[in-house]
């Protein structure tokens with residue numbers, strides 16, 4: 001962090017992202033105890049791209065109040081999940097289909113990869129649960145773990161043994177019940193591995209099937225049911241924001257997915273699956289030149305001189321989602337800075 005203070009792009013960072021805690025909004029203090037200000041950093045599908053030290057440096061620059069992980073850490077990569085559990089920021093995570101890659105059913109005899117990952121995450125695993133953050137007046141509600149989208153429930157036996165969930169209807173009820181118990185003055189944010197149905201069926205739609213001919217809506221119908229029941233129920237507990245991953249930004253046959261949808265009733269659906277979420281910097285400073293070989297030709301080898309790492313940053317102000325930005329943080333040794341910021345949503349602006 002100290003290193004970042006002397007780094008020129010950090011000035012831009014300050015103007016682009018004033019950390020809520022650093023710039024108190026007098027309106028929030030004056031008018032309402034219900035008004036909240038918070039920053040959430042969403043880390044979409046990790047797929048192996050995680051380094052506790054490097055990601056911690058980037059997060060120290062972003063200063064989020066809360067970090068949300070949409071799952072797919074690896075293929076039951078217990079060590080990686082343990083390292084995520086060690087992150088020193090408030091966090092919530094949900095396991096994805098890749099996190100139950102080798103474990104179709106629950107075993108009482110031995111600890112499988114799913115069990116070990118759940119033990120690592122402990123209270124931070126949000127599946128069918130709610131975590132309340134009274135200071136920020138936020139409640140995070142978890143969707144169905146291990147989801148891979150579509151009509152069938154992936155890892156049905158596991159869901160039945162671990163959560164008593166046997167079908168979509170029960171699953172929807174469990175998500176709904178977790179949300180409905182949230183304190184009335186909290187903003188409810190849903191965190192799921194995959195998004196809901198009903199947001200489009202083109203390959204490039206936010207939950208559209210892109211890996212096979214014929215497109216199709218590959219969202220989760222239980223999540224759509226739970227959200228629509230919350231909306232029917234009235235003004236409290238209606239999620240202003242639903243965060244998920246699973247469907248990667250980069251499409252299987254080229255092009256990019258739509259990563260944000262704002263519905264007519266102002267619910268924001270945010271897909272955070274920017275994959276891969278880490279790129280390495282190569283360049284003159286990082287280029288290592290080898291010795292001349294016996295044949296007299298030179299060889300050279302490029303080594304990474306650092307990385308840039310993706311986070312989707314959600315700023316909440318006055319109890320509303322104010323801004324969402326796909327942000328790439330450069331980490332070069334101990335120096336961190338904002339390398340790229342792509343505005344995805346700004347309150348009051350409908351088109352980007």
Ligand SMILES: [Zn+2]
Pocket residue numbers: 072096097098147148193246247
């Ligand atoms: Zn997935």
